[in-house]
Amino acid sequence: MTSADDSGDGVGPWAIVRLPDGQDLRAMVLERRQEHDGSWWYQVVITLLEKNDVHGVMKAVPAPVSFWAPSATCSPIEGEDYVLVPTTRAGHIARWLVERRVQAPGQEGPQLLVHRGDCGSVRSSREEVDPHRAWEVLQQPDAAQCPVCRPERALIAVLQ
Structure with missing residues (x-):
């Protein structure tokens, strides 16, 4: 890309x-x-x-x-x-977002953050995903849940 x-x-x-x-x-x-x-x-x-x-x-x-x-x-x-550039339109709130973090060389932390769709702490490029994809991303070693909206519990509830 x-x-x-x-x-x-x-x-x-x-x-x-x-x-x-x-x-x-x-x-x-x-x-x-x-x-x-x-x-x-x-x-x-x-x-x-x-x-x-x-x-x-x-x-x-x-x-x-x-x-x-x-x-x-x-x-x-x-x-x-x-x-493949993520594209959104105003008024549409995705249920789940995967943020690809922009980091300086040597900066620590996960490359991917999973968010609820209405989370206001997303700072970098994001992609709307369904709950299954959000859960898959969350299981990756370079991913984590957002510390603000903490979507893991909501994802578990939706996927059960």
């Missing part, structure tokens, strides 16, 4: 995003969403640098930054495949 020659983590395809000052940046597309007014927005992530103290020595380390951009500021890149 990503360009093979890029150092991305394979979460999504790349696009060009035009910033308000006219700069064009290459950004990974995580999600697209249609709002109530019909407008489309794209959640994208770029990697910037941040200061990190490693044993008393300051180092610049990669730091992913996610933001929403209106579709008018996003341009596709030839050869990128956007078919």
Whole structure:
């Protein structure tokens, strides 16, 4: 889904995003969403640098930054495949969500988080799933339940 020659983590395809000052940046597309007014927005992530103290020595380390951009500021890149980008429409609440977390290199924690569909703590790319798929994901070693909405009990109840 990503360009093979890029150092991305394979979460999504790349696009060009035009910033308000006219700069064009290459950004990974995580999600697209249609709002109530019909407008489309794209959640994208770029990697910037941040200061990190490693044993008393300051180092610049990669730091992913996610933001929403209106579709008018996003341009596709030839050869990128956007078919698998999670797409949602306003007013539709999924019963279960799987979040693919965007993490800086070396950052600890699960790559996937399972949420209830109405959870407000989802921060990265998400996919709507049925309860069976949510349970399958929850059983993976790189997955965990959201510590806010804690969907495991509700999933067990639905699957029984």
